[in-house]
């Protein structure tokens with residue numbers, strides 16, 4: 001069952017077309033790794049799915065993605081996009097993942113708080129619950145942002161560069177957690193580094209203004225060349241490793 005369907009979706013910023021004619025389906029229990037060069041449009045693709053950027057074309061969210069008015073999409077932003085100066089505690093950050101259900105002004109229930117504490121405890125940062133979010137470490141903040149993204153028990157979890165600026169310990173922990181979560185929700189994870197995510201995700205989606213889905217989590221150099229992907233490969237066995245930061249051409253043409 002498709003949870004999200006994009007048909008001929010394009011996104012432009014002040015006339016600059018960041019995404020062009022995108023067709024993509026995200027099915028239940030998919031685990032997609034979204035890769036591509038800097039500025040290729042990965043975050044824009046995420047924003048298009050979340051409906052936070054104007055687009056042309058058709059974006060369809062399946063009824064299964066809603067519980068009443070609540071949209072069952074969890075989102076973990078890039079840590080650099082999160083405002084550290086926001087004057088709330090770690091616990092409140094996690095609880096804010098329920099705002100889709102309760103609205104800004106409603107109060108959280110005892111059960112909500114217990115659930116948030118449970119998630120913080122599971123990620124080993126229960127002792128930071130009362131700390132201002134601006135005062136915790138990057139790794140602790142990312143654990144809190146992940147807890148915030150999953151507290152509503154979403155059907156689709158979207159993570160934008162979740163392993164940026166963190167220690168290896170969080171990264172390993174994160175991938176183990178995502179593997180478990182994928183048993184009950186679809187996951188879309190943006191990453192610069194195909195080498196790291198390739199063993200974690202089920203399929204790769206390459207974004208450079210255009211979008212191509214590879215029906216595998218392992219890409220060969222030849223496949224990438226065929227799609228004009230702007231990726232330099234440093235082989236680890238059969239696993240491609242490095243994503244170039246810049247390429248003048250379009251990646252992953254669909255060869256229509």
Ligand SMILES: Nc1ncnc2c1ncn2[C@@H]1O[C@H](COP(=O)(O)OP(=O)(O)OP(=O)(O)O)[C@@H](O)[C@H]1O
Pocket residue numbers: 013014016018036037038039040041042043044045
């Ligand atoms: N709000 C905006 N206004 C104008 N241009 C924008 C805006 N947001 C993104 N862009 C441009 O759109 C293109 C795609 O940006 P986007 O952030 O989606 O790429 P990305 O692949 O996520 O990049 P990165 O890997 O650096 O995070 C870039 O050229 C960027 O400069």
